[in-house]
Amino acid sequence: MSLTSQLPALQVVVPMLTAPMVMLLRGSSLAWAAATAASVMAFCIAIALTLGVHDAGVLTYAMGGWPAPFGIELRIDAFNVLLLLITTGASSVALLSGRFSLARDLPEDRQPLFYAAWMVALTGLSGIAVTGDAFNVFVFMEISSLAGYILVAAGPDRRALTATIKYLVMGTIGATFYLIGVGLVYMMTGTLNFADMEVRLAEVTDRAPILLAAGFITVGLALKAAVFPLHFWLPNAYHHAPHMVTVFLAACATKVALYVLLRFDFVVFQGNLVGHMAQYAGFLAPLAILGILVGSAIAVVEGHLKRLLAYSSVAQIGYILLGASFGDMAGLSAAFTHMFNHALAKGGLFLVLAAFALRTSGLRLRDVAGLAHRMPLTCAALLILGASLVGIPGTAGFISKWLLLSAAFQQGPLGMVAVVVVVLSSLAAVVYVWKIVEQLYFGEPEDVSDKAATRTQASPFKSEAPAMLLLGIWVVALANIYFGLFPGFTVSLSESAAAGLMSHLP
């Protein structure tokens, strides 16, 4: 047994074992270093798994040596590694570049505990992405959510607490709905393994409980994924969390829930429920379209940068869902590519906001006026990331919007509605990104006689973000350009992920 075959388990075990260790470490620097090292190691494991999946197709791992469906099976295909790359990558970038930002948001003695919670959140999110067992997904989902509530509650403002309790209540309802759904499926099939469920469901004659289960699971996970109109917890949670937590959660938390939704739906239900595709598309497509429109519209009028990007996330979740609701190869691969590209763009933008927050008194539009003169490099990166969010050719965002539009064109008249919506929302994105850029480059700082402003006027690079943060921002910004010019990797990964799901359709 070589070490390579243990990688699926190590993906979860590494952050899990780091968590208690980090908690015992005293001194924030050591804790940060240990957490970052574990996160980077998890990212390396994810890369190794990606290579493994590229060669072997599907990797399976029987936990504790018990063969599936009796034991818990870890099962990794292209869709899983896509998620793992997003999750571990976002965590690594946020930790690597977030030292100063986190040190400012948190008291020194709380930091080891905070990093421990971060590791637990990473454990949960990677756990969801590796497991092939429906109940195991629930446990990992709650592990990641509980840790996520702690991370959000660590926000500097007391409003972080109210955001947390809202997030906690909504998240728990979502997870409990999922649990009811899994229970109903278990009642009818006697198994918890996704692949086994698919096989055994074919023998079940009474489909009413299964239909009910599909409803519970879809609604519960839509709540977790902040699908419109179940998104109300999201803007508050993103707004009041520490900036680096927002980077981490915005890049992956909702996408992991969407992953479970799609995995469950395609593997278990699509092949076994008659007419399920029509119900599924009929339910999700309108929500996706409304989410895109409402999210973009609110982002246009929103005056606080973090909330603006949070509402933009609601719209972007809509894009992913819209692609997935087409239910064909092109739509699914567009959705998966967008998961990856949106994580890159939005994660980068929240990193930029974290950099701004270190140098300004707040993150309202008027607080960042004229900041481009003081932080030219950071603002230049924001231009690239913003372009990627809008979908300007040459950036990663363009690739996924292009795929989404070409998938929509194949859908007939309904697809045309989707095209119009995507174009409208892209225009809205131009407006809200421009709103930020205009303030940064052409806005007049309110208090020009401010000592700091005059001092930095002389040497414009003085108040740039700390080197590590700036480096992180630029790595992400350049990755946006790289994956925009050479989309081969993301697109082929997404296509094999989509093919994996499509193979379950009758």
Added chain:
Amino acid sequence: MEILGLYNYWVFVVLLMIGLYAVIAKPNLMKKLLGLSIFQAAVFLLYITMDKVDGGTAPIIQPGAVDQLYSNPLPQVLILTAIVVGISTIALGLAVVVRIFEAYGTIEDDEIQQADTRE
């Protein structure tokens, strides 16, 4: 008679709805968490119900007992895990409510919102 025979499921549904109602309708955060707890307890009952086999006994293999009918132990194990998850969630929620009380001086949702909008 069939309806009455399924009374476990009715209790499940009624508890679920009571819990959900409390979470949505009560402005007091403590009551919200109580509702959440009832909501989760309902699901525990669903799982416990489904493992019962008519005439089945506790799933412990005894020497000499052949053709013994056992209840399914797996859902009990599952729900044990879910109970632990539920306890942790409520504990965390209560901790957050304590911090909210320290920060705002109230745990009424509407008063907290008023305090937030004043800022």
